Amino acid sequence: MSRVYNFSAGPAVLPEEVLREAADEMMDYKGCGMSVMEMSHRSKVYDEIIKDAEQDLRDLMNIPDNYKVLFLQGGASQQFAAVPMNLMKNKKAGYIVTGQWAKKAYQEAKIYGEAVELASSADKTFSYIPDCSDLDIADDLDYVYICENNTIYGTKFKTLPNTKGKELVADVSSCFLSEPVDVTKYGVIYGGVQKNIGPAGVVIVIVREDLIREDVLPETPTMLKWKIHADNESLYNTPPCYGIYICGKVFKWLKKMGGLEEMKRRNEEKAKILYDFLDESKLFQGTVRKEDRSLMNVPFVTGNEELDAKFVKEASAAGFVNLKGHRSVGGMRASIYNAMPKEGVEKLVAFMKKFEEENA
Ligand SMILES: *Cc1c(COP(=O)(O)O)cnc(C)c1O
Numbered sequence: 001m002s003r004v005y006n007f008s009a010g011p012a013v014l015p016e017e018v019l020r021e022a023a024d025e026m027m028d029y030k031g032c033g034m035s036v037m038e039m040s041h042r043s044k045v046y047d048e049i050i051k052d053a054e055q056d057l058r059d060l061m062n063i064p065d066n067y068k069v070l071f072l073q074g075g076a077s078q079q080f081a082a083v084p085m086n087l088m089k090n091k092k093a094g095y096i097v098t099g100q101w102a103k104k105a106y107q108e109a110k111i112y113g114e115a116v117e118l119a120s121s122a123d124k125t126f127s128y129i130p131d132c133s134d135l136d137i138a139d140d141l142d143y144v145y146i147c148e149n150n151t152i153y154g155t156k157f158k159t160l161p162n163t164k165g166k167e168l169v170a171d172v173s174s175c176f177l178s179e180p181v182d183v184t185k186y187g188v189i190y191g192g193v194q195k196n197i198g199p200a201g202v203v204i205v206i207v208r209e210d211l212i213r214e215d216v217l218p219e220t221p222t223m224l225k226w227k228i229h230a231d232n233e234s235l236y237n238t239p240p241c242y243g244i245y246i247c248g249k250v251f252k253w254l255k256k257m258g259g260l261e262e263m264k265r266r267n268e269e270k271a272k273i274l275y276d277f278l279d280e281s282k283l284f285q286g287t288v289r290k291e292d293r294s295l296m297n298v299p300f301v302t303g304n305e306e307l308d309a310k311f312v313k314e315a316s317a318a319g320f321v322n323l324k325g326h327r328s329v330g331g332m333r334a335s336i337y338n339a340m341p342k343e344g345v346e347k348l349v350a351f352m353k354k355f356e357e358e359n360a
Contacts, residue, residue: 005344008322009151009297009335010174010195016339018249036245041238049241050234053248060254063183063206070205070226071234071244076101076173076192078224079203080108083145083169083188084115085220086227087211090140094118096161099126099150100328101171106145112217118144118161125329126153128289132161143167143187149175149294151195152326154287154333156294160185167211174296176204177254178338179264187211196296196337198247202240205229254338263338267295270336270345274298277349283307283356287329301331308332311355320348 006013029036032045039046054069063069072078083105084093091113095106097120109115118137119130137144144163149156151174160168167187174195183189188207194200205226212226222228228236234244254263275293278286278300287299302308308331312324325331336345 004319004321005340005348006321007334007336007340007344007348009326009333010192011200012195012335012337013339014198014246015250015253018246018253021249022246037242039241041235041241046241049245049248050239053244053251054234056248056251056255057204060177060251060260061181061183061206066209067183067206068209068212068226068230069234070207070229071239071247072203072205072229073201073240074203074223075194075201076171076190076203077104079171079190079205080105081112082205082224082226083143083190084109084112085217085224086213087167087169087188088113088142088217089213089215090142092116092138092140092142094135094137094141094144094166096120096130096132096135096144096146097122098129098147098155098157099153100326101151101173102145102147105147105171109145113142116141121155125287126150126155127287127292129155129157129292132157133159135161135164137164137166141166143169145169145171147171147173149173149178149296151297151335152299152333153329154294154297154299155289155292156296158291167208174335174337175294177260177263178267178296180260193243193247195335196339197250199240199243202243202247204247250339264295266342267336267338270340270342271295271298273342273345273349274334274336277352281352281356283359284352287331296337297333297335299325299329299331299333301325305330307359310359311352314355315348315351318351320344320351 094116118135121130144166148170169188173191176191176196190205193202212230284300323332325333
């Protein structure tokens with residue numbers, strides 16, 4: 001068996017320990033004689049798996065009791081519709097457009113009500129986070145929406161926007177569990193898990209109880225009503241059982257590693273290695289304004305498309321895979337999520353140095 005260093009933006013690298021454990025339990029989960037994939041979601045064994053997963057997530061993020069945790073299907077993109085459907089009482093919401101995912105959510109919201117663009121960084125290819133300290137926030141906005149870490153462009157909100165008392169809704173898909181978070185600052189936190197936590201398809205929604213309402217938009221499908229899922233503890237229908245089980249294992253792994261404070265320390269350490277190199281390199285440059293740099297997704301370019309392609313190809317041959325940047329930015333992107341070891345980043349930088357010397 002040989003494993004590569006996988007810098008994919010998502011689905012992405014998972015902890016080897018978790019994968020090994022899952023492999024060990026594949027045929028016979030703890031003496032049940034079957035895989036978690038094969039068991040009833042109503043069974044006692046599975047109930048323990050999903051309850052444990054929720055409790056471990058609550059411990060890790062310090063989630064207050066007045067927030068519900070929902071394990072749902074449909075990925076993050078399904079919540080682009082669920083958010084307005086569940087929250088648009090006045091049919092009006094504000095969106096801060098800092099990249100493709102925020103834009104998609106914004107466009108989806110327009111189907112259901114009035115979505116207002118409060119700020120945008122489209123003018124400079126989303127390479128920065130706009131100043132959100134004094135936005136023009138109308139009194140009747142139902143919520144303010146952000147994509148907290150922009151996976152494609154590599155920017156991150158270092159301070160949350162001043163929502164002037166409106167509920168903050170955040171898509172945290174690509175920064176989920178990468179550092180401690182004060183849940184009380186948000187009305188809703190949600191994210192697809194395939195960036196930092198588990199297999200694609202599962203989306204976790206953390207929502208304050210008073211925002212879980214009966215009077216959602218009339219056309220809301222049952223499956224998109226947070227209340228249905230909250231009342232049924234994520235077991236209204238068959239949940240993505242196996243995916244949730246893997247998420248649960250990653251939560252336990254994170255706890256064992258020292259929790260989110262420790263992840264933050266590690267992630268800062270890893271990101272610094274790469275950003276420091278980009279800042280001193282004569283060949284490679286980062287594409288993001290320094291103060292807005294993400295700890296998770298690091299886009300960079302050489303300024304020469306042919307050389308970018310050559311780098312991606314040679315890196316891949318050397319075991320550093322999925323470094324090609326998103327087509328809208330070009331160049332390269334290294335996603336260095338929780339499960340990417342420091343050694344992976346160090347070796348990537350050593351490879352980049354060598355490439356720079358050879359192509360000077
Ligand atoms: C990947 C990603 C999405 C889309 O997730 P799906 O599960 O494919 O719907 C949405 N938002 C952000 C920030 C992402 O990184």
